Amino acid sequence: MWDMTASVTIGEFSRLTHLSVKTLHHYHDIDLLAPALVDPSSGYRRYEIAQVPTAQLIRRLRELQMPLAQVRAVIDAPDIATRDEAVRLHLVQMERELVRTQQAVASLRSMLTLAPTELPVEYRFVPAFRAYGVRERVHRDDISAWCENVFTRLGALAGRYGISAVPGAAYSDEFFADEAGEVTAFLPVAPDQPADESVDLIDLPAGLFAVALHRGSFEELDRAYGALGSHVAEFCEIAPGPVRELYVVGPGDSTDSSTFQTELCWPIQQLPTRG
Amino acid sequence: MWDMTASVTIGEFSRLTHLSVKTLHHYHDIDLLAPALVDPSSGYRRYEIAQVPTAQLIRRLRELQMPLAQVRAVIDAPDIATRDEAVRLHLVQMERELVRTQQAVASLRSMLTLAPTELPVEYRFVPAFRAYGVRERVHRDDISAWCENVFTRLGALAGRYGISAVPGAAYSDEFFADEAGEVTAFLPVAPDQPADESVDLIDLPAGLFAVALHRGSFEELDRAYGALGSHVAEFCEIAPGPVRELYVVGPGDSTDSSTFQTELCWPIQQLPTRG
DNA sequence: GTTGACCCTCCGGTGGCCGGAGGGTGCAAG
DNA sequence: CTTGCACCCTCCGGCCACCGGAGGGTCAAC
Numbered sequence: 001m002w003d004m005t006a007s008v009t010i011g012e013f014s015r016l017t018h019l020s021v022k023t024l025h026h027y028h029d030i031d032l033l034a035p036a037l038v039d040p041s042s043g044y045r046r047y048e049i050a051q052v053p054t055a056q057l058i059r060r061l062r063e064l065q066m067p068l069a070q071v072r073a074v075i076d077a078p079d080i081a082t083r084d085e086a087v088r089l090h091l092v093q094m095e096r097e098l099v100r101t102q103q104a105v106a107s108l109r110s111m112l113t114l115a116p117t118e119l120p121v122e123y124r125f126v127p128a129f130r131a132y133g134v135r136e137r138v139h140r141d142d143i144s145a146w147c148e149n150v151f152t153r154l155g156a157l158a159g160r161y162g163i164s165a166v167p168g169a170a171y172s173d174e175f176f177a178d179e180a181g182e183v184t185a186f187l188p189v190a191p192d193q194p195a196d197e198s199v200d201l202i203d204l205p206a207g208l209f210a211v212a213l214h215r216g217s218f219e220e221l222d223r224a225y226g227a228l229g230s231h232v233a234e235f236c237e238i239a240p241g242p243v244r245e246l247y248v249v250g251p252g253d254s255t256d257s258s259t260f261q262t263e264l265c266w267p268i269q270q271l272p273t274r275g
Numbered sequence: 276m277w278d279m280t281a282s283v284t285i286g287e288f289s290r291l292t293h294l295s296v297k298t299l300h301h302y303h304d305i306d307l308l309a310p311a312l313v314d315p316s317s318g319y320r321r322y323e324i325a326q327v328p329t330a331q332l333i334r335r336l337r338e339l340q341m342p343l344a345q346v347r348a349v350i351d352a353p354d355i356a357t358r359d360e361a362v363r364l365h366l367v368q369m370e371r372e373l374v375r376t377q378q379a380v381a382s383l384r385s386m387l388t389l390a391p392t393e394l395p396v397e398y399r400f401v402p403a404f405r406a407y408g409v410r411e412r413v414h415r416d417d418i419s420a421w422c423e424n425v426f427t428r429l430g431a432l433a434g435r436y437g438i439s440a441v442p443g444a445a446y447s448d449e450f451f452a453d454e455a456g457e458v459t460a461f462l463p464v465a466p467d468q469p470a471d472e473s474v475d476l477i478d479l480p481a482g483l484f485a486v487a488l489h490r491g492s493f494e495e496l497d498r499a500y501g502a503l504g505s506h507v508a509e510f511c512e513i514a515p516g517p518v519r520e521l522y523v524v525g526p527g528d529s530t531d532s533s534t535f536q537t538e539l540c541w542p543i544q545q546l547p548t549r550g
Numbered sequence: 551g552t553t554g555a556c557c558c559t560c561c562g563g564t565g566g567c568c569g570g571a572g573g574g575t576g577c578a579a580g
Numbered sequence: 581c582t583t584g585c586a587c588c589c590t591c592c593g594g595c596c597a598c599c600g601g602a603g604g605g606t607c608a609a610c
Contacts, residue, residue: 017497018451021452042574045588113355223331225293233291286557297599343596
């Protein structure tokens with residue numbers, strides 16, 4: 001142990017860690033894993049043996065698809081507990097991803113035929129109503145977390161005030177067309193319902209809707225969207241304005257997502273002229 | 276059903292399919308999902324209702340992280356059987372990915388401390404020898420498929436000629452430093468072994484090596500690389516030339532990767548001067 | 551005729567690198 | 581002392597699958 005700071009060239013370090021030279025350059029550029037020494041005249045990098053474990057940890061985390069920003073957080077963590085926690089968090093994310101994947105697989109087979117999904121459509125005039133609600137610009141990637149949060153709050157209010165109405169949400173066109181848009185989560189209440197500090201009181205406008213009921217997990221809602229939207233485009237006239245989802249049976253009512261029932265309400269101009 | 280070819284604007288189509296407008300633009304650009312009609316004067320796109328199922332299939336496949344090139348193959352498939360096969364193939368890939376992930380997770384915990392891995396190192400002079408072998412430039416992403424292929428062939432030869440030598444492979448420095456490099460898979464034979472058409476006869480040069488034995492799956496080989504390489508860098512002098520791996524117990528001998536034994540042979544200039 | 555929602559194209563950026571061009575460095579053999 | 585060669589450097593552009601925004605055209609209603 002005379003030479004604890006034995007240093008190696010980038011090429012040798014690459015062989016020790018199985019990180020490519022390009023990758024090591026990159027990690028140096030972004031200051032994730034800087035060489036112990038850089039020769040000021042030649043610019044040659046020198047890595048120390050002691051950096052090998054760090055490099056290998058980075059490699060392992062990258063193999064788990066962890067973004068470099070998170071990797072940085074892990075290796076910069078002040079103690080092992082923090083480090084551990086950061087990794088655990090990522091594993092939870094991966095697990096979620098995995099579940100999502102499995103669901104996608106499950107619903108894939110039936111789509112392979114490219115046959116359009118069919119489902120019964122009814123028409124409904126919905127009068128204006130008042131609701132406890134939250135209206136916010138939400139990014140599509142954040143929608144499920146946002147909903148979880150908001151509907152938990154609305155669920156608590158439903159309990160407190162003994163409200164049995166079906167909660168729902170309205171999604172602006174922008175939300176689907178762009179990557180983010182206004183979303184309004186709502187829980188219908190009586191017109192004289194008192195205000196509550198945790199959410200807003202929102203008035204939802206009346207409208208004529210084509211309505212379809214989707215049974216099953218939210219992952220497969222897009223098929224109902226396709227079916228209902230196709231129907232509307234064919235037989236009615238699409239009206240501008242947000243699509244509404246009514247969570248007839250949702251996460252608040254059942255833990256088994258296959259029993260969920262979601263009503264999709266697509267705004268239309270007028271009742272179908274044909275069909 | 277009078278108007279089977281009802282067409283919608285890109286924004287409407289976006290709502291039907293939950294694909295963002297940007298995404299639809301992109302799919303048009305790369306000609307994956309072209310609108311049924313493009314107004315020549317305004318450039319406005321018009322999609323047909325009949326395109327919804329295709330769009331949804333694409334969406335599902337993308338959710339499964341399928342690259343667009345493969346997606347294209349799926350939707351262009353002439354029949355359902357071909358389509359099915361392409362999807363099945365992707366699922367197999369995903370499954371592999373999953374296994375890899377699980378292994379990475381398993382070996383992660385012990386690395387979180389950043390303590391260097393230790394393992395006993397011995398020194399060995401290896402005389403030149405002749406071998407059945409395959410030498411090729413291989414990309415790192417393709418290495419496991421390549422090895423599977425080549426070692427299956429070498430295993431068959433071992434059976435045919437009753438060869439009991441331990442197979443191995445030599446990896447050029449370039450293979451690790453860049454993303455691809457020369458790899459030589461070999462199965463040692465007697466000097467008078469007859470040629471075989473399926474592989475080459477290769478002479479491997481003599482050399483002095485630092486050797487360490489890794490027990491466990493190949494996924495964790497990098498730790499042995501780090502440990503051995505660090506040792507060599509500290510106590511010996513690294514010699515140029517390919518690192519060799521000897522598959523003492525490998526996929527040909529056991530199906531349980533945790534029982535694998537791999538000898539890592541790192542070329543050195545001379546025996547350690549210290550330690 | 552004006553508003554406002556919608557649509558277009560083009561350009562640049564993201565993350566995590568790879569590939570190559572063009573050129574300097576370090577060491578050994580001739 | 582040159583030559584050669586392996587190694588190293590930086591810089592620039594490209595990959596994938598889009599996103600974001602600028603700058604500007606289109607369409608239907610009021």
